[in-house]
Amino acid sequence: MDLFIQLLINGLTLGAIYGLIAIGYTMVYGIIGMINFAHGDIYMIGAFHAVITFLILGVAGITWVPLALMLMLIMSVILTAMYGWTVERVAYRPLRGSFRLAPLISAIGMSIFLQNYVQLAQGARNKPLQPLIKGGFTLSAPDAGFAVQLGYLQIFIVLLTVALMVVFTLLITRTALGRQQRACEQDQKMAALLGVNVDRTISITFIIGASLAGVAGLMVTLYYGVVDFFIGFLAGIKAFTAAVLGGIGSIPGAMLGGLLIGLIEAFWSGYFTVEYKDVAVFAILILVLIFRPTGLLGKPEIEKV
């Protein structure tokens, strides 16, 4: 039971991070129907910005943890969002309305470019970071041999994710911007005719997706305490899997998918073997897709003949 709770806590933390990245995939897919392969690398860039901001803060003498965290968050979000915007502007916008595989290849090229750009600019070695948020609660019965740890950092990650989710859901459902986004998702031509600036809306979608990836990058930096230029790849695939699992194009689905992937990984590593956790994730994805071909919360595609 104790192990179960511990794994649940770890899984939720991991799932929150995957969920944040998955939203970026699902939003972009929803609005322009392309797999943004560079999104995982945007997240990696977010993590690097967090590390670099932390170093600058160290030199500037800001050591009060809440302020430092706040500044890291702001810097990482702003600069990562700029990368998201630029990637869309440079690599995807010229290809809009072109045939389906062109943006995909462009995205793969962008992903290779960003990875190697960071490797070149920052070196190939891991960047370690000392833990910023230490300590936590120990929850367990005194006679149990296994102490369940609930770190403050894990609470921080889950709370921040929940808060972002709430803000984000409000943004999509209640604001003019969200309405425009949903309109573009349904029919770009019609939305444009009705006065929605489609280019701008798509840019903002990329900016929001990249900002959330930037937050996820910060969280991973804090959680694992080490980043390198290659972390974006696996996290990207997992988050994309999460988005598909939840039904690509569906925002609650991305969150749900992220949580599920996090939990599957945690429980599989806890009860079975760590080595095959990625296999487990993909196997469950395939199983789900066999029975629900459009993911858990995805709308079934209506075919018109």
Added chain:
Amino acid sequence: MAGVVATIAREPKSLGGRIAKDMIISGIIVFLLGSQLIGIETIDDPKGLRFITRYDDVFVAALVVALGRAGMQMLRAGIAWPVLIGSVAFAVAVIGSTLIGGERDLSLLPFSNKIVDWIFGLTAVVFALRALVVQRRGGAPAPRGGGVMDAVSARTQKYSRYAAGLMILFAILLPVLFPERRIVDMGILVLTYCMLGWGLNVVVGLAGLLDLGFVAFYAVGAYSYALFAHYFDWSFWGCLPLAGAMAAFFGIVLGFPVLRLRGDYLAIVTLGFGEMIRVILINWWWFTGGPDGIRDIPRPSFLGLPFERQNPDGGETFHSVVGPMLQSVFDIELTFAPLHRIVYLYYIILILSMVTCVFTLRLRRLPIGRAWEALREDETACRALGINPRNTKLTAFSIGAMIGGFGGAFFATRQGFISPESFTFIESAVILAIVVLGGLGSQLGVVLASTILIGLPEVFRELADFRMIAFGAGMVLIMIWRPRGLLAHRDPTVLLHGKSALDRRDRAMAGEGSG
């Protein structure tokens, strides 16, 4: 500061104002993008992380991008002289300083690599040429690009028979013309990717199934040969059909449950397969050797004659048998040379890839090939016409997988050593990129794209760290330049309603992405 921002934010009326605004904004954006990742380099010390600043590089980058952007805008507006003068000055400065500098790095650009300096200088030359064209046209704005290349690809299509013949002739003569290890090795690599590209073309180009895990079948082929050779001492020629069969079998097993998924769902599942097979290869160490891979995979023999100085089993070798024959017939002396094996491998892959090419070309004419293309266009209609979508897709998937498996077996025998490292997602991405960059469905396009994507990076080994950056940027640029692929010009073989039907189809396909 606020005043400046307000001035920039307003939409300027004049052309000069617009160009200046664009230039300033792009400069600022590049500066901000580079402000942390380029401007600050983190260095990993035993005591922890520390950093050094390199803001001069960021300034140079921002300046170069802003100037380039302004140049593009001016050319678009038909202003030629300033661009011409500016780009010639830039090219002379950069190329000149690179030439004069010799070993020292005198260049203005912050790269420690001469070839990168050259690339920048040559880009400026391209700008200058473009400006000249605009000037000659009398200041008229340049028409939207791609026209020239469209004509080229249409012409290539027309003369494809001769082009292909010439290419094959060149390919056959390559080891004779350039008997150098480096060049023949490169030829082997390019041909391997051609073969894989043609294989994937069946899946992506003909059947329209987006497969992001093609490398899985490549891995299956490579490992089946390596394992059979390792455990049972089977030879390459015995294992080659087996590797193809294994890969096709995997294709069927993996494809059966998932091929009813549509488009991008299929993409992620195939990507997942690729990763799963890699993870299994790493972790099943007692059988596959794990991350260490399998060593000493036997090389192929020529009718049972090995390419060694001495046959380990004490028998004859290639040079000891063929040498005297050549000596008696042509009076040529043949002694042992390691190059022979490479040339032999080259011809094997040449034959394999030619067989693949003819095979896939012929498949298109078969009813099954027609069914693939029909299925790609409209699945519902196909079902109504009595085509079984699952079986049809499954054949495409498994035939693609089989070709991947042959390629994998060849890869294993060429390398002599394989490990899961060789079968990462990036391989799948490169093969897919070859298919799409060449122009979906174009056999010649695959050759061109694999020469560009595989051959050029091999030539530019000296680019070192910049190689993969250039590779990624190249993929993006080629896609933007030719979204339907380099040789994307295909007239349908049969036209129902003449040329206008063709235009309608093109428009419909162009609308597909946004719809």
